[in-house]
Amino acid sequence: MTYRNPPTTPRKSATFDDYTLSEIRRAAATGIYDIRGGGAKRKLPHFDDLLVLGASISRYPLEGYRERCDTSVVLGSRYAKKPIELKIPITIAGMSFGSLSGPAKEALGRGATLAGTSTTTGDGGMTEEERGHSKVLVYQYLPSRYGMNPRDLRRADAIEVVVGQGAKPGGGGMLLGQKISDRVAEMRTLPKGIDQRSASRHPDWTGPDDLEIKILELREITDWEKPIYVKVGGARPYYDTALAVKSGADVVVIDGMQGGTAATQEVFIENVGQPTLACIRPAVQALQDLGMHRKVQLIVSGGIRNGADVAKALALGVDAVSIGTAALVALGDNDPRWEADYNELGTTAGAYDDWHEGRDPAGITTQDPELMQRVDPIAAGRRLANYLKVMTLEAQTIARACGKNSLHNLEPEDLVALTIEAAAMAGVPLAGTNWIPGKNGF
Amino acid sequence: MPATKLSKTAAHDNASRVFDLDAMSLRELNQALHNLTPGSNETAWEVLHPKGSHSVAVGVDQPVTIDVRGSVGYYCGGMNDGAAITVHGSAGPGVGENMMSGSITIKGDASQYAGATGRGGLLVIEGNASSRCGISMKGIDIVVHGNIGHMSAFMAQSGNLVVLGDAGDALGDSIYEARLFVRGKVDSLGADCIAKEMRPEHLELLQGLLDRAGVTGVEPAEFKRYGSARTLYNFNIDNADAY
Numbered sequence: 001m002t003y004r005n006p007p008t009t010p011r012k013s014a015t016f017d018d019y020t021l022s023e024i025r026r027a028a029a030t031g032i033y034d035i036r037g038g039g040a041k042r043k044l045p046h047f048d049d050l051l052v053l054g055a056s057i058s059r060y061p062l063e064g065y066r067e068r069c070d071t072s073v074v075l076g077s078r079y080a081k082k083p084i085e086l087k088i089p090i091t092i093a094g095m096s097f098g099s100l101s102g103p104a105k106e107a108l109g110r111g112a113t114l115a116g117t118s119t120t121t122g123d124g125g126m127t128e129e130e131r132g133h134s135k136v137l138v139y140q141y142l143p144s145r146y147g148m149n150p151r152d153l154r155r156a157d158a159i160e161v162v163v164g165q166g167a168k169p170g171g172g173g174m175l176l177g178q179k180i181s182d183r184v185a186e187m188r189t190l191p192k193g194i195d196q197r198s199a200s201r202h203p204d205w206t207g208p209d210d211l212e213i214k215i216l217e218l219r220e221i222t223d224w225e226k227p228i229y230v231k232v233g234g235a236r237p238y239y240d241t242a243l244a245v246k247s248g249a250d251v252v253v254i255d256g257m258q259g260g261t262a263a264t265q266e267v268f269i270e271n272v273g274q275p276t277l278a279c280i281r282p283a284v285q286a287l288q289d290l291g292m293h294r295k296v297q298l299i300v301s302g303g304i305r306n307g308a309d310v311a312k313a314l315a316l317g318v319d320a321v322s323i324g325t326a327a328l329v330a331l332g333d334n335d336p337r338w339e340a341d342y343n344e345l346g347t348t349a350g351a352y353d354d355w356h357e358g359r360d361p362a363g364i365t366t367q368d369p370e371l372m373q374r375v376d377p378i379a380a381g382r383r384l385a386n387y388l389k390v391m392t393l394e395a396q397t398i399a400r401a402c403g404k405n406s407l408h409n410l411e412p413e414d415l416v417a418l419t420i421e422a423a424a425m426a427g428v429p430l431a432g433t434n435w436i437p438g439k440n441g442f
Numbered sequence: 443m444p445a446t447k448l449s450k451t452a453a454h455d456n457a458s459r460v461f462d463l464d465a466m467s468l469r470e471l472n473q474a475l476h477n478l479t480p481g482s483n484e485t486a487w488e489v490l491h492p493k494g495s496h497s498v499a500v501g502v503d504q505p506v507t508i509d510v511r512g513s514v515g516y517y518c519g520g521m522n523d524g525a526a527i528t529v530h531g532s533a534g535p536g537v538g539e540n541m542m543s544g545s546i547t548i549k550g551d552a553s554q555y556a557g558a559t560g561r562g563g564l565l566v567i568e569g570n571a572s573s574r575c576g577i578s579m580k581g582i583d584i585v586v587h588g589n590i591g592h593m594s595a596f597m598a599q600s601g602n603l604v605v606l607g608d609a610g611d612a613l614g615d616s617i618y619e620a621r622l623f624v625r626g627k628v629d630s631l632g633a634d635c636i637a638k639e640m641r642p643e644h645l646e647l648l649q650g651l652l653d654r655a656g657v658t659g660v661e662p663a664e665f666k667r668y669g670s671a672r673t674l675y676n677f678n679i680d681n682a683d684a685y
Contacts, residue, residue, distance in 0.1 A: 031680075032677065144578070145540060145559040145578060145580070148540055148559065149521070149540070149542060149561070150501050150503065150521040150523055150540075150542065153501075153521070176677075177676055188599075189561070189580040189581065189599045189600050190599060190618060190619075191618065191619060191675070193676075194618075194675040194676060195675065195676050195677050199578065199597060203539075203555060203558040203559055203574070203577040203578040203596075203597075204517070204535065204536040204539050204554075204555040204558040204559070204577070205535075205536070210516075210535075213496050213497075213515070213516045213517070214516075214517070216496055216497055217496065217497040217500055217516070217517040217520050220468065220469070220472045220497045220500050220501065221472075221497075221500050221501030221520065221521055222501070223472070223473060223476060224469070
């Protein structure tokens with residue numbers, strides 16, 4: 001028997017990992033960049049890297065089920081004659097009819113209304129389903145202006161001027177031909193079946209000085225009744241917040257890179273923008289520097305999943321959070337019950353993100369009349385309401401443990417960070433130390 | 443609205459209301475216009491001393507006439523739905539943006555984004571328009587007596603843009619189904635915009651637009667028609683250079 005040298009275990013490259021190799025092969029075979037839905041999937045510093053301290057000798061807690069912990073929030077108190085008051089500080093983010101089916105939009109409206117919060121239109125105009133089933137509806141004012149009209153503007157409860165979104169700061173919407181049904185085409189004034197690429201810039205204003213005049217116009221059209229939000233992707237949160245305030249916004253919305261999209265290039269989603277956690281303190285700082293913290297409300301979105309995320313975001317100074325991806329999951333998105341269908345599409349429940357293809361087994365991100373029947377708007381709305389209530393209870397549990405009789409009394413001093421990165425981004429001490437990276441010259 | 447601050451002119455029998463922006467605020471003007479209800483006999487309005495104010499007569503939804511005596515700033519007549527607005531001067535950016543119906547006439551020149559995203563109605567600019575005229579238009583008809591600037595009718599989806607003079611660079615870039623008629627020269631066409639055959643139905647359509655805009659002494663046959671080549675409607679990697 002001949003002696004053989006001991007073999008080494010086959011080793012794959014950390015740089016050229018399996019996903020990277022598959023993407024190179026896919027690009028070479030198809031000649032087109034990868035398009036998908038959702039937000040950044042890479043690992044990022046997030047709320048999981050923060051912990052809440054709770055009570056101790058110097059801080060005493062509130063009784064869990066006996067002492068009140070307020071969850072309400074008023075949005076738009078700066079200029080709007082009719083600010084909106086929500087029971088919970090968790091809103092539903094803008095998602096278009098077109099990217100979502102009619103029943104899914106209806107379910108979002110029903111769920112939000114049951115839970116006492118608002119829902120938001122998207123890049124496709126306002127539908128009767130969502131207006132009818134949403135007690136508080138925020139109407140997005142987007143670069144494409146699909147479906148924009150003064151009647152819907154006046155029957156909205158607030159207006160959100162969308163400058164960008166976290167999944168693609170600087171990118172426009174995308175709705176591929178498979179989803180441009182007759183109804184979607186009519187609402188968007190486009191031929192059926194074309195690949196529709198929404199504008200990335202507003203057609204009639206550029207820059208903060210124009211934005212101020214644009215907001216004035218929207219206020220004049222709606223007789224100064226509606227709160228006006230300005231939504232930006234998480235790019236330059238300090239300056240974007242300051243400029244939105246300067247432009248006259250009632251509410252600033254910042255969407256971090258974990259925030260979802262209906263369809264965008266993978267390379268855009270994973271490489272442009274900042275994590276949600278990195279956006280909050282600069283935005284709050286801008287409001288504080290201008291003396292506008294709590295006067296102009298701040299909403300943050302992108303990767304909010306549970307009541308702990310809500311509590312931590314509020315502790316960092318935001319007034320409310322917004323959810324999109326998590327709301328879709330509550331409706332039934334990526335549910336394992338459709339695993340066989342996901343497998344047929346070459347994926348698995350939990351990983352499905354080809355929302356642009358319109359073949360969503362869960363019936364949410366589709367315009368297919370048969371698939372969309374898989375969403376029962378009443379049952380799905382109930383699930384969303386349940387989920388929102390659980391998140392609220394969870395956030396209250398944490399706030400009471402910190403001795404706070406309102407979620408909005410949570411503060412950065414209630415938090416520590418598990419990693420240096422999170423400590424630097426959130427501006428709270430690394431656990432077990434009094435070190436806040438970047439503060440006091442260290 | 444304090445009624446004492448409103449005056450009625452003798453020049454109009456039927457309750458013409460004169461609004462002097464030197465004496466009253468923009469807010470009062472727009473609120474008074476929004477308070478109009480169907481059947482109101484206050485059908486004729488006159489706005490004095492606009493002095494470049496932004497958002498003059500925005501969001502009007504009743505079929506009244508509004509004569510603005512002077513030049514206006516941004517977004518005059520924005521989202522107009524039925525009013526006939528005449529600006530006896532020039533207009534700043536975004537005049538008639540997102541107009542639904544009715545008409546807006548600018549006696550002077552118009553700045554950028556005239557008629558942006560307009561869905562209906564007629565916008566007439568008797569002077570020149572600047573860049574991005576008719577950007578993202580969605581059904582509006584625009585007639586410009588003079589010239590228009592670069593990137594006009596960018597991503598124009600529907601409606602008609604008629605230019606009696608010349609057009610700047612990149613006309614109709616990424617155009618969808620809007621129709622463009624230019625009488626003079628076009629500096630360059632944008633991506634996916636091509637010259638198209640002028641068929642009898644287009645000559646007829648154009649004559650109708652010229653008539654509605656009060657243009658005389660100009661024949662439809664003097665124009666060239668431009669529109670979408672429709673080659674970029676569905677993504678194809680071999681067109682990547684055009685994007």
